[in-house]
Amino acid sequence: MRSKVMAATTTVLVLALAACGGGSGSSSEAIAAKGPIKIWLSNNPEEIAWGKAMVEEWNAANPDEKVTAQEIPAGTTSEEVIGAAITAGNAPCLVFNTAPAAVPQFEKQGGLVPLDSFEGAAEYVESRTGSAAEQYKSSDGQYYQIPWKSNPVMIFYNKDLMEKAGIDPENPPLATYDEFLETSRKVVASGAAKAAIWPAPTSEFFQSWFDFYPLFAAETGGTQMVEDEAATFDSDAGQQVADFWATMYSEGLAPTEAAPGDAFADGDSAMAVVGPWAVAVYGDAVNWGVAPVPTSTGTSPEEIYTFSDAKNVAVFSACESQGTAWELLKFATSEEQDGKLLEMTGQMPLRENLESTYPDYFKKNPDYQIFAQQASRTVEVPNVANSIAIWQAFRDAYSSAVIFGKTSTDEALSSAAEEATDLAGQS
């Protein structure tokens, strides 16, 4: 019996060890190779429509380098699906939905091709996106993603509910924290809505991108959460933002339980943290207005920064025809295709001088103009090692102190900053 157990154990260990092999990375042959490729698009219907039209145009002009596009396979998050595909070796050539926060991890996995391997790539990225491109550079000084499009985060408000609460619906006072709190109190006290605003109070690592981070970016004039491998949020600005949200939760102006549906669309919340996608989503269903995120001093709107909520495109190392992938990437981010993306999705291409590049579009669609102006002042998630672990550590501390009031905000920021700095310093 004992020998059978030993034999079984040995088999298991041998099999386990056999799985741990290594190999080689992306080759210069693959960089230059041309041929048919596969790409993944996000599962947003407008983006799929744009993607299919773009691919059709490409295929018509390049029959020898046929592109096949499909929606990103279903999963809890796109990042998990892409991470699994990298490990399995079946990632597509391009993913038009690569989250900047996941790029350091994909890079560590050996799943991405440095764009600098392609001739003139860095110049292309920088000429298209301008100085904002710097935020997307990895720690080794190379680009592993092309900044593609952003959804600058702003505050949507329901004019009808504001009016019901006795607040000027055309110009609700939302510029400073005090104004925002006072407006929120009026909304809830009047019974106009259950909540003044209803950001998801849940613990997913990315939720802080839609409550703390936009306000922190605004309060600091565009500082990232981690800079030079050190956390920046354990500061007066971070403290003010945390205290503002803590007041919103402790006074019941923002609920501590997740909304059962879309609280803004259902009229359960008078405000929402959104990007330009909201224009099409809420459209005529809600009588909405838009305002920049608040700051403690009521910073002038044209100086306010916010979180970009960008999605980028990366070339994956599993791609055999990387030369075609790079050419398609340039085609898909050309001025013409960016214009079509804007037209079809309302999302902002990460392109310098967006308003002056597409003046006709913004003339025809003034609702998007404020988002275009905001798009020039956005902050990205820091491109550092252990990015997601840092955001999770921050979210856990934030939930404890700000949402549930279990610890003090300064204690939470201090402990989260210490952990974030430690994680960012690890390779």
Place this chain on the structure above:
Amino acid sequence: MTTSNTVEDSPPKARRPRLATLLGRQPLGIVFAAPYAVFLVAIFAYPLGLAVWISFHDYFFAAPGAQVDRPFVGFDNYISVLSDAAVRRSFVNVAKFLVINVPLTVVLSLVLATLLDNAVRARGFLRVSYYIPYVTSSVALVAVWLFLFGMAGLVNQLLGPLAPDPSWLVNGGLAMPVIALFVTWKQLGFSILLYLAALQNVPKELHEAASVDGASRFGSFMNVTVPGVRPATVLVVILATITGANLFTEPYLLTNGGGPDGASTSPVFVMYQKGIEQGTPDVAAAIGVILVIAVLIISFINKRLLESD
């Protein structure tokens, strides 16, 4: 000499017993058992062995062909796990869950199975009713429980001013008990089924003898039924412990990621965060190995306690 010649001249006879020993008396049985044995090795033994290996290395998932260094790190991952307050808390949470879930499952399923075993009206309907939650997707059932236990849910509306504040799912003291209740309700049908099968093996004569001796119905239940279904109780306790230790869907969906403030995180949920989201499968594997060991110890103790008179 003759004997010696016989042995030397007939080597097949010497080999046959060895082959027979290896293949057993019914070699065909190996063919029938092989598919499941292969399944067990491929789906359970190999991943478990790999998880143990990963937990002792600085490991991360990499693209095929990527040159990566995965050095042996000894117990570093285990030290990191055991010094992480969030991980320790998840184990405490799941212990709380098991303390509520396991006894509740055993008591409710045994009582309900005993009642269902007797001739009651609509027995078939009730059996199906108890079994439906077990075969229904957790995701669908969680949606129903959110409707019941949400802030503005049916339960709070019925309770009115007696509703807890903070509400059930965002209340640090109530979130895990609500999850334990949910899982008990969901898994009950399967445990009832096990007990119903076990009850068929309790001889009717024993109940009759107890009745003749003047035992009440409760006395007969405690002294005849409960000892009579002891093997099923061992099985139910061990299965409930294993199911409970693997808790994931409920903290993920019902309490929105182990909330409030980590009050309902489970070790498997933390494994998901560390291994899948944060790209540290080595740390996740260490949590998994500790969990397997803990479940084995608890199951062994339970078995010993329940099987002893």
